[in-house]
Amino acid sequence: MTKPGKFSIQLSGTFILLSIAISTITAFSVGWISRLVLLTSAGINPIHSDSTAVALREASFSSGSAIGVLDDGSSRGMSGKDIITQLPAPKVLAGKQVPYTTYTSKSFPSEGTSTSNTLHIDRTVPLPLYISSQSKKQFDGGPDFRSDTKKSTGDDKGWKPLNADPPCDACSRGKEKKNELSITEEEEEDSTEASSINDDGHNDDSDGLHLPAGQHLLVDIKDVDSEFLNSEERLASAMIELTNESKLTLLSYHCHSLVPIGVSCAGVLLESHVAFHTWPLEGVITLDLFTCGGGKLVPLMPLIERLFSVKQLPSEGENEEDIPEPTLLWAHKLRGFREGFAPGYVRTSNPLDEGLGWSVLGRLDFDMKRPLLSTKTAFQHVDIYEVVDPDYRNLESYQLSLSSTDGAYESMHPEFFVPNKILFLDGVQQSTLYGDAPYHESIVHPAMFTHENPKRVAIIGGGEGATLREALKHKTVEKVVMIEIDEDVVELSREFLKEWSDCSDLVGSTNSCFEDPRAEVRFEDAMPYFISAFPSNKAVNESDKCDVIVMDSLDPNVKISYGVELYTNDKYIESLYNGLTESGILVIQLGESNTEHDPADEVGKFEKRAIFKEKLKEVGFKSMHIYTEEHCEFQWPWTTLVAFKDAKTQQSWHRSVAETDIKIRKRLLATKSGRPALRNYDGATHYKYQIPPKSFEISHCRQEETPAECAMLKNTDTFMGVNEDDSTIVYNPVMERRLNHRVKADK
Numbered sequence: 001m002t003k004p005g006k007f008s009i010q011l012s013g014t015f016i017l018l019s020i021a022i023s024t025i026t027a028f029s030v031g032w033i034s035r036l037v038l039l040t041s042a043g044i045n046p047i048h049s050d051s052t053a054v055a056l057r058e059a060s061f062s063s064g065s066a067i068g069v070l071d072d073g074s075s076r077g078m079s080g081k082d083i084i085t086q087l088p089a090p091k092v093l094a095g096k097q098v099p100y101t102t103y104t105s106k107s108f109p110s111e112g113t114s115t116s117n118t119l120h121i122d123r124t125v126p127l128p129l130y131i132s133s134q135s136k137k138q139f140d141g142g143p144d145f146r147s148d149t150k151k152s153t154g155d156d157k158g159w160k161p162l163n164a165d166p167p168c169d170a171c172s173r174g175k176e177k178k179n180e181l182s183i184t185e186e187e188e189e190d191s192t193e194a195s196s197i198n199d200d201g202h203n204d205d206s207d208g209l210h211l212p213a214g215q216h217l218l219v220d221i222k223d224v225d226s227e228f229l230n231s232e233e234r235l236a237s238a239m240i241e242l243t244n245e246s247k248l249t250l251l252s253y254h255c256h257s258l259v260p261i262g263v264s265c266a267g268v269l270l271e272s273h274v275a276f277h278t279w280p281l282e283g284v285i286t287l288d289l290f291t292c293g294g295g296k297l298v299p300l301m302p303l304i305e306r307l308f309s310v311k312q313l314p315s316e317g318e319n320e321e322d323i324p325e326p327t328l329l330w331a332h333k334l335r336g337f338r339e340g341f342a343p344g345y346v347r348t349s350n351p352l353d354e355g356l357g358w359s360v361l362g363r364l365d366f367d368m369k370r371p372l373l374s375t376k377t378a379f380q381h382v383d384i385y386e387v388v389d390p391d392y393r394n395l396e397s398y399q400l401s402l403s404s405t406d407g408a409y410e411s412m413h414p415e416f417f418v419p420n421k422i423l424f425l426d427g428v429q430q431s432t433l434y435g436d437a438p439y440h441e442s443i444v445h446p447a448m449f450t451h452e453n454p455k456r457v458a459i460i461g462g463g464e465g466a467t468l469r470e471a472l473k474h475k476t477v478e479k480v481v482m483i484e485i486d487e488d489v490v491e492l493s494r495e496f497l498k499e500w501s502d503c504s505d506l507v508g509s510t511n512s513c514f515e516d517p518r519a520e521v522r523f524e525d526a527m528p529y530f531i532s533a534f535p536s537n538k539a540v541n542e543s544d545k546c547d548v549i550v551m552d553s554l555d556p557n558v559k560i561s562y563g564v565e566l567y568t569n570d571k572y573i574e575s576l577y578n579g580l581t582e583s584g585i586l587v588i589q590l591g592e593s594n595t596e597h598d599p600a601d602e603v604g605k606f607e608k609r610a611i612f613k614e615k616l617k618e619v620g621f622k623s624m625h626i627y628t629e630e631h632c633e634f635q636w637p638w639t640t641l642v643a644f645k646d647a648k649t650q651q652s653w654h655r656s657v658a659e660t661d662i663k664i665r666k667r668l669l670a671t672k673s674g675r676p677a678l679r680n681y682d683g684a685t686h687y688k689y690q691i692p693p694k695s696f697e698i699s700h701c702r703q704e705e706t707p708a709e710c711a712m713l714k715n716t717d718t719f720m721g722v723n724e725d726d727s728t729i730v731y732n733p734v735m736e737r738r739l740n741h742r743v744k745a746d747k
Contacts, residue, residue: 007014009335048349087236090243090250090267098123098249098270105254115232115257121250166211180565213336214292215352217300218364220329221309228310229278229285232257232265239267239274246300248291267483271716276308283312290335298332298361298371324339327395331364332357349541350394351381354427359635360385367395368419372496377488383424384496392434393417397687412513420633421497423464425489428558435633436466436500437679442629444470446689447548447585447642449663450652454547455479461553461564463489468521469513471550473668473677480519481546487523490514506677507670527565527572534578545581555591556608566613577645579621586621586643588612592636593628596695600702613641617730622647624731626696627689632678637693654690657683693735700733709734 015531092098098121105118228234232255243250253267253274266275269291276287285308291297309326334352338345347353352361368388375382388395401414412415421433424600431439444467448454458473459482471480483491493500494512499672503516510516522529550566554563566572576586590609594601601610616624628637644650655663660683668677701710709732 003305013320015288026315060711067527077457079251079596087117087119087233087255088240089119090240090253091122093244093249096249097606098251101251101359113256116254116255117213117232117256119236120252124637127296194287201447211292211336211341213334213338213341214290215297216291216333216335217304218331218333219287219289219304220284220364221287221326222282223312223326224278224283224285224308225310226280226283226311227313229280229283230257230261230263232263233277235263235265235278239265239276242289242300242303242307243267243269243274245303250273267452272551295739298374301328301330304328304330326399328368329366330369333362348428351383351424351427354424355429355635356383356385356427358538359386359429360422360424365390367393368398370419372421375488375492377486377492379486380426380489381424382489383427383490384492385422385424386419387422388419391673393419420526421499422633423497428554429634430726431464431500432497432633435631438629438631439468439633439638440470441678441681442627442632442638442685443444443467443552443587443589443640444550445589446627446640446653446676446686447473447550448659449667449686450642450644450649450655451547451583452652456546457481458483458546460530460549460551462550464493464497465490465513465548467552468519469501469503471548472509472513472516472518475669476665477518482517482519482521483526483529484521484523485649487589490521490523505671505673505675507672509669515691527569530579531571534575536578540578542581544579546579546584547581548585548587549576549580551586551588553589555589556612557591557605567608569614570616573612573615574619577616577621580645580648583649584645585649586645588641588643590626590639590641592634593693594695594699596698598699601699601706602703606699613731616643622730623650625650625653625690625736626692626733628693628730655683655686659683660686691737694737697737707732707734 019396075468093608096544153219204465236253236255239253240250249270251268251270253265255263255265257263261280265276267273274287274289276285276503278285287304287308289297289300305328309328311326314320314323314688331438332352334350334357338350338353339347339394351357353675355649360366367390368386370386371383373382373384388398397410397417398419400410401417405411416432423430423432448457448471453476454474455476455478457477457480459467459471462482463484463486463709468480468482471477494514498512501510501513503513504511514521533544553566553567556564556567558564580586590612591606594604594606598604599608601607601613613624623644624641626639626641626669628639630637632638644653644655664678664682669678701707701713713734
């Protein structure tokens with residue numbers, strides 16, 4: 001008998017064993033269910049066997065490959081067939097020293113993906129330093145503009161081979177080193193050549209300076225094969241080949257196959273990153289590549305085109321000719337900060353930081369953008385691009401103009417649908433195909449028709465040959481001396497800009513204006529040429545003087561030292577005056593027009609223009625007139641100044657519309673085609689040039705000391721008493737805008 005307050009329980013051995021078994025099974029079930037919930041929420045398939053999980057981990061962190069598995073244990077392509085996806089691993093380029101890095105990742109629930117793979121760089125086997133010959137071709141702007149379109153493309157004078165100018169060459173986070181075991185003698189020579197070719201130091205941090213800057217390449221492609229766009233393996237292989245052939249270092253990448261279709265990949269580069277996303281049903285892929293370093297990214301475009309512009313395959317019964325070629329749109333942008341971080345960096349010395357960068361390379365909306373040429377002469381960078389801007393032309397009309405479609409307006413008049421060509425020197429736009437006639441006719445003919453009998457003409461600059469072409473249209477012209485400092489610009493223009501120097505339609509001329517017997521082309525610096533030839537007015541032979549001098553060189557707004565000298569050097573400006581006959585006319589293009597918002601030229605960005613006008617007065621020019629042309633295809637109306645050595649010449653300047661048209665008919669050479677020799681200039685156009693724009697009057701009146709005539713503007717009646725003989729006016733847009741209608745031409 002037990003004591004009060006005490007109790008005892010007797011359990012059988014069977015009960016104890018059953019209790020332990022039930023507890024164990026319950027704990028295991030709860031744990032298994034918890035694991036299932038956690039792994040599923042993390043996007044991991046919990047049904048994999050242990051061996052598969054181990055294989056995945058080993059593949060990802062050892063060999064660098066991975067296997068993507070669907071929820072049902074397989075990977076599925078667009079065709080519906082079960083496949084096993086094994087993605088390639090990025091490898092170290094031979095001769096490249098890649099620092100070890102730390103890796104951190106975070107995975108989130110991804111119900112919208114069917115596979116998820118992460119690959120890391122394989123450091124065990126260096127990749128041979130090999131660049132495929134296909135990647136060395138010149139960029140032809142995309143599959144829409146291959147050789148079958150009968151359009152010219154660049155050659156070895158343009159884009160450099162990829163291995164000659166690697167994008168990561170100047171990025172100090174991934175230095176190349178010589179490795180005698182992995183680099184052949186031939187490859188070592190290539191490496192030496194590469195370092196000498198890469199002279200673009202605008203973002204070079206090889207001295208240990210890490211600039212907060214880089215370059216960004218954006219690419220959009222449509223009409224791409226759907227199977228390719230839904231293949232994680234093929235896309236990953238293309239990304240790795242892109243980085244390998246461009247000598248970038250891909251540290252790791254991560255890809256997702258999306259549900260129900262599509263692929264997204266992001267790669268971490270030693271130099272920055274590469275990423276893309278696909279829409280297989282629409283046939284579209286978008287890609288972006290960002291790198292540090294001074295190497296160019298634009299030359300990678302042919303490689304990107306080859307790897308990612310995969311043409312669709314015809315379906316059963318479909319004609320292959322009806323399958324559209326992939327269309328490629330791209331843009332290049334400079335990113336980050338250079339000024340203030342790179343000692344001595346000047347934005348205007350980098351062509352990619354000038355108009356070339358923001359007006360052409362930086363635009364993604366061009367239907368076509370094809371570099372015909374990119375090279376560097378002894379004096380400057382030369383870039384020529386061919387573009388189709390959808391705001392003015394469209395790709396469909398251009399392609400139709402190349403066809404032989406019966407009755408199509410485009411095929412009957414292909415000259416109206418050709419792409420625009422744009423010439424850049426040191427990144428600054430010089431002229432365009434669409435703006436050729438308005439610009440070059442406006443700079444030549446107003447002065448030539450103002451002169452009674454121009455026989456001898458001098459052209460300073462004008463390497464494209466278009467200014468020469470316009471001067472040679474005058475029957476009175478006996479000789480045109482063109483002084484161009486850069487012979488390479490002339491030769492490149494003859495090859496890539498043939499329209500600019502085409503005189504084949506002029507009766508009595510030659511196919512090329514440069515070959516016209518009246519043309520004398522001199523390759524030398526115009527400044528010492530004129531200073532030496534015309535040092536003083538008395539010492540010059542009258543027969544050597546010119547009736548018209550056209551200064552078609554850098555405008556005064558360009559911040560280049562030798563360009564500034566053209567507008568500020570006293571001896572040179574005096575020699576221009578001395579080089580003209582007594583009735584001679586000097587023509588100068590002065591760059592973009594000012595606006596009503598600008599201050600006086602003397603204190604604003606047009607300071608050099610103001611200095612130049614003052615120096616022209618000082619040397620003796622009696623009358624100056626400014627006019628603008630709005631159709632030159634520049635971003636602003638373009639300004640030209642004419643300076644008359646004889647004040648009476650302004651009477652001819654103010655001829656009527658009819659008088660100018662009559663002179664045009666009598667003066668110009670006939671054309672073989674019967675078409676008018678001029679496309680933009682006529683009597684009405686000249687009449688518009690006679691009155692300077694209002695903005696120049698406003699700028700003139702904003703001088704620190706307000707001119708007296710500006711005060712007269714408050715009372716328009718005051719002008720009624722002004723002497724109608726305005727021969728004393730040298731440059732005065734206020735008076736010229738009001739007295740112009742009272743100036744009569746000599747009969």
